[in-house]
Amino acid sequence: xxxxxxxxxxxxxxxxxxxxxxxxxxxxxxxxxxxxxxxxxxxxxxxxxxxxxxxxxxxxxxxxxxxxxxxxxxxxxxxxxxxxxxxxxxxxxxxxxxxxxxxxxxxxxxxxxxxxxxxxxxxxxxxxxxxxxxxxxxxxxxxxxxxxxxxxxxxxxxxxxxxxxxxxxxxxxxxxxxxxxxxxxxxxxxxxxxxxxxxxxxxxxxxxxxxxxxxxxxxxxxxxxxxxxxxxxxxxxxxxxxxxxxxxxxxxxxxxxxxxxxxxxxxxxxxxxxxxxxxxxxxxxxxxxxxxx
Numbered sequence: 561x562x563x564x565x566x567x568x569x570x571x572x573x574x575x576x577x578x579x580x581x582x583x584x585x586x587x588x589x590x591x592x593x594x595x596x597x598x599x600x601x602x603x604x605x606x607x608x609x610x611x612x613x614x615x616x617x618x619x620x621x622x623x624x625x626x627x628x629x630x631x632x633x634x635x636x637x638x639x640x641x642x643x644x645x646x647x648x649x650x651x652x653x654x655x656x657x658x659x660x661x662x663x664x665x666x667x668x669x670x671x672x673x674x675x676x677x678x679x680x681x682x683x684x685x686x687x688x689x690x691x692x693x694x695x696x697x698x699x700x701x702x703x704x705x706x707x708x709x710x711x712x713x714x715x716x717x718x719x720x721x722x723x724x725x726x727x728x729x730x731x732x733x734x735x736x737x738x739x740x741x742x743x744x745x746x747x748x749x750x751x752x753x754x755x756x757x758x759x760x761x762x763x764x765x766x767x768x769x770x771x772x773x774x775x776x777x778x779x780x781x782x783x784x785x786x787x788x789x790x791x792x793x794x795x796x797x798x799x800x801x802x803x804x805x806x807x808x809x810x811x812x813x814x815x816x817x818x819x820x821x822x823x824x825x826x827x828x829x830x831x832x833x834x835x836x837x838x839x840x841x842x843x844x845x846x847x848x849x850x851x852x853x
Contacts, residue, residue, distance in 0.1 A: 561819040561826060561853040563846060564597030565590055565839065566639045566796060568831035569610040570618055579618065580626060585836050587630040593843020598631065599639030599669065599827055600624055605678040610831060613681070621654050628662035635667050639796065639827060640744035640763065642673030643695050644686055648702035648722055655703070656733045664734035668703065669763065671744040672696050672751075693750050695721045700741060700758045702727065707738035742794065748776045756780035761792035763827070766814075770795070771821050792824050799828030801841045808845035815846070819853035 572582050590598055600623045601607075606615035620638045628636055636658060641651065651668075659666035672692040673679070679686035687695070698719040705727045706712040712729035733739050740760035745751040746769075755762045755777060764773055774793065781788040795818060801808045815826050830838050 561815055561850045562596035562824060563594075563815070563842065563850065564599065564634070564794075564825055564827045565595050565799070565842070566599035566601060566827050566829045567623070567835070568601070568798065568829040569606065570616040571611060571833065572835065573833050576616065579616075582836070583623065583626050584630040586830075586839060587627040589836055589839045589843065591631040591634050593839060594847045595634050595839070595843065596825060597635040597637060597667065597827065598624075598627055599637045600627075602638045602641045602645065602669075603675065603678060604645075604682055605675070607675065613678070621658065624658055624666075625661065628658060628665070631662075631665075633665075635665050635740075636662055637667035637669045637742065640669035640671040640742065642675075643670060643692055643699050644673050644679060644684065648699040649706070649724055649727065651699065652703040652706040652727075652729060655739055656707070656729060656731070659733040659735050659739050660731055666733070666735065666739045667742060667761075668739055669742040669744055670696065670699065691721070693754075696743075697754060697758075698722050700743075700754070703741070704738060704758070707733055740792075742792075744796075746773050748773065752777045753780045753784075755791065756784040756786050759791065761794055761825075763794045763796055766795040766797050766818055766823070766826075770818075770823075774822055793822050794825040794827055795823050796827040796829065799830060799838065799842060799846075801838055801846070805841040805845050808841055809849075811842075812846045812849040815850045816853045819850065 600620045602620040605613040606617040624636050655668045676686045706729040712727045717724040742761035743755045743759040744763040746764045778788045
């Protein structure tokens with residue numbers, strides 16, 4: 561099993577003055593320890609699980625760019641980008657830039673978003689859920705078009721929500737045929753259908769219904785003519801290694817159980833005032849223990 565991480569909060573020792581230094585240390589430590597991916601949540605306000613809007617939150621893609629400069633091996637991704645935040649052409653260009661500057665290590669995590677208060681608080685439109693799902697599909701289509709060939713498929717794109725006169729993309733992404741696309745969420749009727757139709761990876765929660773959701777995804781793959789095994793199965797949940805790593809063995813056992821269900825990558829949400837220490841413990845006591853799972 562592969563083990564990745566998602567930065568869960570930014571309330572770190574030293575505050576804003578040391579954030580860049582802490583991020584660099586997180587990236588270097590995770591890269592050296594064998595983490596397969598570093599993700600950053602795409603929010604402008606911190607969520608209620610980590611202190612709410614008054615808690616510190618850095619912008620996703622700027623943070624990923626700094627991490628790219630301090631890593632050499634692991635993939636880098638928004639987990640996951642809210643489809644309402646950026647027009648698709650800008651999103652494709654931003655992800656392409658991350659891919660080029662990281663040497664071909666970018667991954668596009670994408671979802672419909674959920675925090676209406678955050679969006680409205682900062683003057684960002686937040687359409688209905690149905691509209692956001694429609695926009696999600698069009699956004700994936702546009703990204704794929706911009707990543708096609710040496711400079712993008714430049715024919716005009718005409719969708720219900722977005723219209724592009726010339727989907728030109730230069731420089732083109734280094735990852736070919738395109739950076740991998742992860743669609744986050746476990747909705748069985750729409751989200752997993754979009755995964756089967758377009759995505760290279762799903763992103764689910766490891767709840768008691770995980771096996772059933774993977775079977776739903778398998779069914780959608782059959783309908784869409786996709787190879788189920790070609791889709792990377794990922795899960796996301798908080799990693800708790802306890803004081804001084806006391807719970808590392810328990811976490812490793814959980815990851816082994818997930819691997820038996822067919823999960824290939826576990827993304828651990830890393831929180832707390834000393835994230836580097838948590839990354840060190842996972843790298844030392846968890847990643848080697850599940851490497852053959």
